[in-house]
Amino acid sequence: xxxxxxxxxxxxxxxxxxxxxxxxxxxxxxxxxxxxxxxxxxxxxxxxxxxxxxxxxxxxxxxxxxxxxxxxxxxxxxxxxxxxxxxxxxxxxxxxxxxxxxxxxxxxxxxxxxxxxxxxxxxxxxxxxxxxxxxxxxxxxxxxxxxxxxxxxxxxxxxxxxxxxxxxxxxxxxxxxxxxxxxxxxxxxxxxxxxxxxxxxxxxxxxxxxxxxxxxxxxxxxxxxxxxxxxxxxxxxxxxxxxxxxxxxxxxxxxxxxxxxxxxxxxxxxxxxxxxxxxxxxxxxxxxxxxxxxxxxxxxxxxxxxx
Amino acid sequence: xxxxxxxxxxxxxxxxxxxxxxxxxxxxxxxxxxxxxxxxxxxxxxxxxxxxxxxxxxxxxxxxxxxxxxxxxxxxxxxxxxxxxxxxxxxxxxxxxxxxxxxxxxxxxxxxxxxxxxxxxxxxxxxxxxxxxxxxxxxxxxxxxxxxxxxxxxxxxxxxxxxxxxxxxxxxxxxxxxxxxxxxxxxxxxxxxxxxxxxxxxxxxxxxxxxxxxxxxxxxxxxxxxxxxxxxxxxxxxxxxxxxxxxxxxxxxxxxxxxxxxxxxxxxxxxxxxxxxxxxxxxxxxxxxxxxxxxxxxxxxxxxxxxxxxxxxxxxxxxxxxxxxxxxxxxxxxxxxxxxxxxxxxxxxxxxxxxxxxxxxxxxxxxxxxxxxxxxxxxxxxxxxxxxxxxxxxxxxxxxxxxxxxxxxxxxxxxxxxxxxxx
Numbered sequence: 001x002x003x004x005x006x007x008x009x010x011x012x013x014x015x016x017x018x019x020x021x022x023x024x025x026x027x028x029x030x031x032x033x034x035x036x037x038x039x040x041x042x043x044x045x046x047x048x049x050x051x052x053x054x055x056x057x058x059x060x061x062x063x064x065x066x067x068x069x070x071x072x073x074x075x076x077x078x079x080x081x082x083x084x085x086x087x088x089x090x091x092x093x094x095x096x097x098x099x100x101x102x103x104x105x106x107x108x109x110x111x112x113x114x115x116x117x118x119x120x121x122x123x124x125x126x127x128x129x130x131x132x133x134x135x136x137x138x139x140x141x142x143x144x145x146x147x148x149x150x151x152x153x154x155x156x157x158x159x160x161x162x163x164x165x166x167x168x169x170x171x172x173x174x175x176x177x178x179x180x181x182x183x184x185x186x187x188x189x190x191x192x193x194x195x196x197x198x199x200x201x202x203x204x205x206x207x208x209x210x211x212x213x214x215x216x217x218x219x220x221x222x223x224x225x226x227x228x229x230x231x232x233x234x235x236x237x238x239x240x241x242x243x244x245x246x247x248x249x250x251x252x253x254x255x256x257x258x259x260x261x262x263x264x265x266x267x268x269x270x271x272x273x274x275x276x277x278x279x280x281x282x283x284x285x286x287x288x289x290x291x292x293x294x295x296x297x298x299x300x301x302x303x304x305x306x307x
Numbered sequence: 308x309x310x311x312x313x314x315x316x317x318x319x320x321x322x323x324x325x326x327x328x329x330x331x332x333x334x335x336x337x338x339x340x341x342x343x344x345x346x347x348x349x350x351x352x353x354x355x356x357x358x359x360x361x362x363x364x365x366x367x368x369x370x371x372x373x374x375x376x377x378x379x380x381x382x383x384x385x386x387x388x389x390x391x392x393x394x395x396x397x398x399x400x401x402x403x404x405x406x407x408x409x410x411x412x413x414x415x416x417x418x419x420x421x422x423x424x425x426x427x428x429x430x431x432x433x434x435x436x437x438x439x440x441x442x443x444x445x446x447x448x449x450x451x452x453x454x455x456x457x458x459x460x461x462x463x464x465x466x467x468x469x470x471x472x473x474x475x476x477x478x479x480x481x482x483x484x485x486x487x488x489x490x491x492x493x494x495x496x497x498x499x500x501x502x503x504x505x506x507x508x509x510x511x512x513x514x515x516x517x518x519x520x521x522x523x524x525x526x527x528x529x530x531x532x533x534x535x536x537x538x539x540x541x542x543x544x545x546x547x548x549x550x551x552x553x554x555x556x557x558x559x560x561x562x563x564x565x566x567x568x569x570x571x572x573x574x575x576x577x578x579x580x581x582x583x584x585x586x587x588x589x590x591x592x593x594x595x596x597x598x599x600x601x602x603x604x605x606x607x608x609x610x611x612x613x614x615x616x617x618x619x620x621x622x623x624x625x626x627x628x629x630x631x632x633x634x635x636x637x638x639x640x641x642x643x644x645x646x647x648x649x650x651x652x653x654x655x656x657x658x659x660x661x662x663x664x665x666x667x668x669x670x671x672x673x674x675x676x677x678x679x680x681x682x683x684x685x686x687x688x689x690x691x692x693x694x695x696x697x698x699x700x701x702x703x704x705x706x707x708x709x710x711x712x713x714x715x716x717x718x719x720x721x722x723x724x725x726x727x728x729x730x
Binding site for chain 2: 113
């Protein structure tokens with residue numbers, strides 16, 4: 001009886017201990033969640049911290065397929081596949097899949113209607129998730145405005161009205177020749193297929209010129225022409241055409257900086273195809289590849305920084 | 308006896324013509340201002356609705372959205388199911404047509420301008436041909452490829468002339484960039500269209516530019532015999548569409564599969580909401596002016612009748628001595644007040660009609676803040692009989708209320724005292 005009684009007592013103690021443990025665990029988990037929220041949780045749909053990179057919509061093998069790819073030595077021998085792989089290499093090399101990226105962007109826009117307009121922004125990019133956050137630093141009148149892209153959603157934030165409005169990668173940036181898409185990682189090799197190839201010279205550089213056609217009807221520019229320098233495997237110029245075949249915009253990538261495995265185009269010039277006097281120059285400075293905390297890519301952070 | 312009171316009141320009013328004119332003039336002016344405000348607010352209301360109907364392309368609009376291969380919603384739909392349903396269930400439909408339109412950037416030289424480009428049936432359309440007054444050119448441009456009709460202001464801003472070619476940059480229904488050319492064949496007077504600035508092109512040209520198929524459309528535009536019936540027409544249509552199993556916005560679109568279509572119904576009243584709220588402010592200002600004018604009327608009448616009481620104390624005493632009762636004195640005072648205020652208010656209301664029509668001839672800037680509340684650059688004066696009767700009744704009631712006190716005092720005077728005081 002005693003043993004039984006003790007046994008009951010022990011079992012009961014054990015049950016209490018288990019319940020207390022579960023409650024403690026739940027409380028601990030709740031504390032963790034609130035602590036994380038206090039720092040700004042990612043918006044709905046954002047992978048929680050610590051989740052392995054999802055590839056931000058990249059197809060399997062996107063990176064690996066290039067590892068053993070052998071490009072022809074002679075640029076006149078490039079095939080469509082070779083060129084597409086070259087485009088893929090420029091996509092990967094201009095992006096930061098192994099680290100985050102932070103930089104200061106200065107955009108100078110010139111337009112016959114509006115004159116010259118200068119903006120300075122801080123950008124945070126996480127290319128593996130195709131996420132970025134941009135906060136305006138200058139001019140004073142636009143300070144605190146921002147743009148956030150997470151999980152295929154994109155918002156523009158206005159600190160005056162304190163409202164987020166949906167925007168898309170296709171939208172133009174502040175009515176200039178820059179598009180929101182230009183601040184994102186490059187992924188032309190996913191959106192286009194090669195139609196034809198030629199070789200030529202761009203200034204002093206030998207280039208391969210590829211005519212590419214969009215492989216779906218939701219890519220903003222149905223056709224593009226890319227000028228890639230063979231030696232360094234970097235994009236020097238891209239012409240973007242409308243559905244009717246009219247030149248809409250020419251992008252020049254005039255300066256590159258090598259950071260680790262990446263080649264970042266630090267000076268980008270975008271010239272309007274219809275109004276040649278309308279152009280913009282985007283300059284990247286203070287580039288850093290230090291890890292960026294998860295809470296940066298949240299609406300809460302953008303709101304907080306805008307105050 | 309009642310007749311005698313009115314005759315006495317009329318005679319009394321004629322005894323002091325200057326005072327009657329001054330007081331009557333003040334009351335008439337107040338009634339005139341009230342009627343003018345009511346008439347012009349009605350006109351602005353109607354103008355806003357008409358202009359928004361023009362901007363939107365109809366009293367009721369049903370937009371179609373198709374889910375693309377990537378899960379994105381594209382403003383395009385096809386088939387005649389919705390159009391047939393509109394014709395079957397919505398009462399008093401004047402016209403129901405499919406519409407294609409887009410926000411585009413027009414480029415000419417180094418200038419660019421954002422505007423709505425609307426595709427219309429070039430041959431069959433009667434609506435825009437009737438509404439738009441062409442300053443130059445004409446609609447009969449069958450031989451010209453890709454014609455465009457532009458507003459005079461846009462043409463002026465661009466420095467364009469008939470026959471010039473403009474570039475139009477737009478996004479296709481799926482979001483691709485496209486640039487095409489159009490030739491200006493006619494220029495319309497935007498002031499005559501409530502400040503409308505859309506560019507009109509052939510529907511088939513715009514459909515091709517938007518990379519849409521021949522049978523595809525973006526919305527169905529419905530014009531009703533009476534625009535005020537748009538909300539009821541829309542709710543009838545909504546119920547009919549739900550019965551047919553057509554998806555409407557607001558219904559869950561979770562798991563929408565590629566190719567599935569949903570619709571959104573909007574009425575001109577909803578679209579006019581923002582301008583309507585501005586008009587609401589004007590209406591409240593009108594009510595405030597109305598109340599102020601009424602107070603001014605009442606004060607004027609009350610003061611005048613106090614003076615009348617002082618002047619006529621002896622006369623009242625004499626009338627009482629020859630057999631006038633208290634209620635007769637009271638009634639004659641009240642009749643005088645009602646006759647004066649009612650007559651003056653009626654005169655003011657009647658005068659407001661020609662004055663309102665004259666004021667509506669003054670041209671205003673149709674591009675200004677209230678451009679949408681103008682008709683052909685002018686304020687519209689729409690007097691309403693009910694509102695005029697309300698003004699008349701309100702002024703008369705105000706007169707009665709203010710005359711009651713002096714009339715009661717006049718009736719309360721003892722005849723002997725009245726004769727002694729004034730003797």
